[in-house]
Amino acid sequence: MRAAELSTAALLAVFSCYLMWHSVALPIGWVEEAGPGGGAFPFWLSLGMLVFSAVIFYRGWRGATPQGGSSEPFIDPDSRGILLVTVLSVTALIGLTHVIGAYASIFLFMLFYVGGVGRHRWYTTIAVAVSVPVILFFFFEIGMKIFLPKGITEPLFYPLYRIFL
Amino acid sequence: MDILANLAGGFVTAFEPLNLALMVLGCFLGLMIGAIPGLGSVNGVAILLPITFVVPPTAAIIFLAAIYYGAMYGGAISSIMLGIPGASTAVATTFDGRPLALKGFADRALVAAAVASFVGGTVSIILFTLFAPPLADFALRFGPSEEFALMMVAFATFVGLGGDDIPKTLLMILLGLVLSTVGLDEISGRPRLIFFDISGFYKGISFIVLAIGIYGIGEMLWTVEQAKGKVEIAQHTVNFARVLNGIRLLKPTLRTMGLSSLLGYFVGMLPAAGATPGSLMAYGLTKSMSKNPQLYGKGELAGVVAPEAANNAASTGALLPMMTLGIPGSPTTAIILGGMIIWGLTPGPMLFIEQSEFVWGLTASLYAANLVTVIMNLALIPVFIWVLRMPFTILAPLIYVLCLVGGYAPDNVMHDVWLILIFGVAGYALRKLDYPMAPLVLAIVLGPLAERSFRQTLIAEQGDWTVWATRPISAVCMLIALALFLYPLILGFRRRRAAAAAGMEMQG
Known part of the structure; x- marks a missing residue:
């Protein structure tokens, strides 16, 4: 379970980087006359995902989540x-x-x-x-x-x- | 008396032959789905939503609402007969329902569950009828900034009240919002997040695909893993005399029914709470108010009545914010909301003005569906027990096939079917690690609306962020949202300080 917890958090972190990389294809900042660019919403939210997957990884590493401290197999x-x-x-x-x-x-x-x-x-x-x-x-x-x-x-x-x- | 006139008109709509037929069919399917262990209203609505695209919206929502309702009743059947909750909303029903069944009083428990569900449903529909129009009137004043602030409240309830791991909850909300942006950007018209240049992503990721994946395939994988041992079906005899006797026995629990209905209704309106916590709270409240709390868990009739009244009341409670504000109160209503958008309706206050036939037809059909379901439930108990005996190795592949075909039907592309499989497997794995699924589904449904209202607000205000603090309704919503986001942090901080203080005392 511990391994699954950590690797899932790592995978989600990689996935959010991938999403950010895709988002920057469109402007992510302020576009004159058109408000926030088309990439802004996905980019900044993916950045948030990256932050939280890091937090989840850290907490899992320290055993602060039930899964992080569990030695049971992930699948029965x-x-x-x-x-x-x-x-x-x-x-x-x-x-x-x-x-x-x-x-x-x-x-x-x-x-x-x-x-x-x-x-x-x-x-x-x-x-x-x-x-x-x-x-x-x-x-x-x-x-x-x-x-x-x-x-x-x-x-x-x-x-x-x-x-x- | 506007309400009564509207309601009367609604009954005329509800009793049109197509609507009536779909309502009865929906109640029946809902009861069956609810009775199957592991499957509840959200699974039924997710799997059957695609077939509603061929009937008019009013008929479609009556069908879905009937499934929603029926599943709430049906959940109790497997909780009592098998001791396995038919859905998470019926967990609390097993506490006393199962002991009653094992003592040979399965019929009493089933009757209590059906009658309590009926009372809970009826009380909550009356409240819905009274509250919905004024709330919709009030919501008419909402602009994009208020809409966005309201959605923040919806997401914040998951953080403050959801009870799941907070970083995981936040991650799921963000993931849902980001997945909802895949496809063409509505404002600039340019494609974005087209993964691996697969053309199927141009039309975006539909919430149906995600919902069927998670609540269809994912849920079945979960059930396959859990259902290893054989389950034992309790003995039962049900006949008319015993049903009447069962109803008579319920007289002392009337107060419990009323209180639990009210509690369930108000808990049901909150997106993060809903029917499961509502029913558990009602059970807890009834037990703590009882003169003999030690009897609970051993087969107390009031212990069946409380959660069943509350979960039905909560399911109608969740409809109120969905219809009036466009903010679903539960994952099931989130899926119905997504369906409404596909049918070409805009959920929210304008619905009450532009589509009043739709609104009142639905309201009236809720009254009727409640009555149909309670009768059907009591009459067809033997049929549902037969369904429960259906071997899992026949049921499971049937559900897989239904999920895949149902996912193909709306857009006719195999791309969606593959996505369902991916979401199903990923959802199963994430769920095992306690990542909550409800915020993800809510986020993918609300995502496009949230992004649009966010960008519209900023365009209208020329990038001035303070608008959310200066417009009164927005400011109040944002404050509530902020409080909910911070609540667990403060709670955790205080707990740590208390623990530290306790540690000091131990040393001293």
Whole structure:
């Protein structure tokens, strides 16, 4: 926990420097006739962020915050695995959406999470994995006319459009 | 009698078929979301906000307000049946609700929670109806400098009253404000903070993306980590006779209900406080005023009534500053405020003049939603218990999918979906280190308004900073804000001196 506290404060400090570096692209001081420049608000506030991340780092270093003085692991070792699987599978879900589209990716994701992680019976898994994309399709595409990305699976939807739209 | 006439008009709006249907649906969804452990009103509103963009604003806000309301009722269900708070606002409900359920009186606790929520809700809506128009009238005098000063008060309450680590709170406020400046600068029209030249940043970072990331993905990661062991569902039997009996048992707690409602309402108006501290304070107050404080925590009915009345009252309390001043009183109302801006409405006093149908439609629908929810809550208890039995490994992926699809829907860009994932993971990590999330969300919603009022003021005054000290309303707000910012410093200083003095005595 201590390591996480200190490295997060350090990361936030680096991030605020990065924000300041971006802000100076626009004037950060007073512009005649136009008031404070466009970069002023983000620049001075990022400077404040830098100050406070330094304070947080210092307090964490001295053990003044509960996390700074804690030797417990940042993430419970028992749940580390499931968290990692969750984050990676959601990342894969988003990544695959670019290639094979939202509906096919959601089907695979549900198959993996319900069947693989949850170890539910195969018929439960199939029922959930099929019904979720189908319900989403009717709700978004037919009901609200919002078209989710389909990637290379686009042609498969042509007949459905012909029926419902 | 203006108020009554307006309210009557509001009921006509609220009972239009679309509005009524959305209200009932919202109450139902809210109850379900509230009943799911870990998810509360803020998560429900954040995840479901994108789907409101296809209906008119009045219908949209009625839907969101119904979810907000339903979730406040629903939180009690999992607190009582599972012993896990359905949302942070229902933490205090577990203290006595769970022991009651374990003794076999789950039905009494559930009925007490529902009735108390109804009373808390009704009292607070009456207060809302009475206070909102005069407050909005007063706020009409506000210019940019007053608006900015008022926002300073909102942020200062997090520092003075939030109870979180102060440097971390301030850092989150600043981070939210800076993230809100990404995209095109409104005044000069030039792009700024375009990270890595990714074109998706030109349209700015939407607060919805941040809210879904933190309250959707982040919250689920948090719950995945916490929910390791199996949870045990308390036994229950609910039928009409037992419900009536449960209501009868509540007679001695009427005073508690009234007091807790008032307390919750006023605490709810403060941005940093809201329903969670409101319900805890109401619990504490009721316990300390009781003749038998030793019974609390072992299954005292008043211990369920107090927090439930207070958290519902607080949720309406938070709507008051949001509607009249444009300053949200809670993270949930911050998200609703952001939604209103997208629907093309300007929250604040002008709303009462230009969009009075919207305001009164909402007010009337709150009365109706309260009634619908209490009936639905009592009638559908078995359904919600069934939801609680849904395995987490089915529920969790469903919520991930909903978050991602919901985040894609408003703008139709994958850029937002990636941001949701990043905010979700970052929000989870920051939350583990006790960085508060509410000020971050409030700051990203208020950021564009704060920057605009700040710059407008300085342009109008030609760079004269003293305007915040010379205009009376601004000066009062700034003084309050300053006091709130300094309050913890003074408190810490006094505590250190007291500790030092105590140390001296020990040595002497």
